[in-house]
Amino acid sequence: MKIDQLHQLFLQCEKVNTDTRKIEQNSMFFALKGSNFNGNVFANQALKNGAKYAIIDEEEYQTSNATILVEDVLLTLQQLATYHRDYLKxxxxxxxxxxxxxxxxxxxxxxxxxxxxxxxxxxxxxxxxxxxxxxxxxxxxxxxxxxxxxxxxxxxxxxxxxxxxxxxxxxxxxxxxxxxxxxxxxxxxxxxxxxxxxxxxxxxxxxxxxxxxxxxxxxxxxxxxxxxxxxxxxxxxxxxxxxxxxxxxxxxxxxxxxxxxxxxxxxxxxxxxxxxxxxxxxxxxxxxxxxxYLPKNNRSQIINKGNNKIILDAYNANPTSMEAALTNFANLNDKNKMVILGDMFELGNESEKEHQIISQLVKNLGLETAYLVGENFHKTKSNSNFVKTFKSFEDFKSDFKSPSHTTILIKGSRGMALERILECI
The missing domain is CATH 3.40.1190.10 (Mur-like, catalytic domain)
Structure with missing residues (x-):
């Protein structure tokens, strides 16, 4: 099917969907593939759940006029998006x-x-x-x-x-x-x-x-x-x-x-x-x-729990953002301050060096208490009594004792899911 023809069908739908668990009535389902899943398998289920059309790229799953066969579902999704962008002007x-x-x-x-x-x-x-x-x-x-x-x-x-x-x-x-x-x-x-x-x-x-x-x-x-x-x-x-x-x-x-x-x-x-x-x-x-505008989704959120103030910035982290957050935190006028940092991911060969730089920065800033969580931070050396490292979140959780009257910065890469710490405070 040509993109202009597919676009006409798309205009009949309320929205696009790629997950059968979230299908809405009158939507267009795109059967994307991943390393561990094949969306074609779920095309018929998508139609049963309310999708108006299902876009597939494996002929064996073409069960009705509502299943539309294309050469490549992902490429078709991208081409349709560009066509729609030009259509809207x-x-x-x-x-x-x-x-x-x-x-x-x-x-x-x-x-x-x-x-x-x-x-x-x-x-x-x-x-x-x-x-x-x-x-x-x-x-x-x-x-x-x-x-x-x-x-x-x-x-x-x-x-x-x-x-x-x-x-x-x-x-x-x-x-x-x-x-x-x-x-x-x-x-x-x-x-x-x-x-x-x-x-x-x-x-x-x-x-x-x-x-x-x-x-x-x-x-x-x-x-x-x-x-x-x-x-x-x-x-x-x-x-x-x-x-x-x-x-x-x-x-x-x-x-x-x-x-x-x-x-x-x-x-x-x-x-x-x-x-x-x-x-x-x-x-x-x-x-x-x-x-x-109020920040959400673990991005620079300020949360008050009991008598503690938490700066939750656990959506993502890299050396540049980590340094900026720590420096800013150190300059706050709050009396009792604690940092809980999680590993930074996708740093490749620079990972060991960059984690050590952040560990040293934590020491140099002179913060009262610091917890460094994750395999990369666990390898760092700080030579400081107030900096503690843990190989895993579970190790940290078993050692951590909730503070009082403290301002706490929580920051780490998404994969560390450090928002779990809120349950411990």
Missing amino acids: IPILSLTGSNGKTTTKELINTVLSKKFKTVSTFGNLNNHIGVPLTLLSMNKETEIGIVEMGANHIKEIEFLCHIAKPDYGYITNFGKAHLEGFGSIEGVIKGKTELYDYLIKNDKHIFFNADDDIQVNKLSPYINKTGFSQLKSDYYTIKLIDAKPFVKIKIEDLIITSNLIGKYNFTNLCAAVLIGKYFNIDPKEIKEGIES
Whole structure:
């Protein structure tokens, strides 16, 4: 079946689905394959559960006119998403970066939704499957689409750009994330700037941090761009007022107090402000949008349990974000402070070195109590009485005693699931 014909069937459906456990009535099911599953097997069940059509790529599972056979289900999903994106003809804003992508995306969506009907990436569905699903969740009522793009190898962002065809783009930063796939920080920069390469090649608009020398140098010859800065008057000026603990910024004559902690969130806020201004949203509405945004999903959440205050940042971690979080935490005025850190994943050959650097940083910051959890942190040497390491979460849990009147930073990679610690406090 041709993509234009499939698109006509798609328009008859309410949404797209790839999981039979979450099928909704009148949806279109895509029978994706993985290393441990074959979606074709569940196509008939998807139809029984309420799907209007099931897209398959193995002929033996074609049981009715509602099962549509294609050569490759994943490729078809991606092609349909691009066709739908062209069909809608709406502006698409894409963003990527090593840290802060999802928070920045949420902030941008909160600001732009003050004036426009927006659709943005749900959670962090930002890969070769998530980007198509995001595009297919947009409809004729959508006025701006916001698409987050993630990658851990060279050429992935380039591939996602050809699916989403962004009109606008922003890169949060370049940090020591996914070094196992990118190979080095130079590889990270090369991989992430594939977004800018696409936008420049197609003469699209770029938003950027004018205080980031890497971005400034990359974009120096390019004209179709808008930047923010704390210091340079030829860009839109945004000032950091405070970050103890919540980030407070100043734009024009307005003070905006966010619900985000840490100086590392300053540029995330700046991006949302800059993009809001570009789309002619009143500064007072930008302020309302940002101040209404509450972080969730284990990202910089502040949780009060008993007489303890917990900063839960357990969604993800890499050396750059870990250093920023620790430095900010050390600068808080709270009296009793404790850190509980989990291993950082996908660092490849740099893992041992980077975990040792963080362990040393914890010691140098002089925090009262520190727990380092995971096989990588367990190998580190801190030579400090207040730093304790544990090979597993279970080992940590059996030793941990809940504190009182303490501010606790919890941070680690997603695979460590450190939000489990909340049950121990």
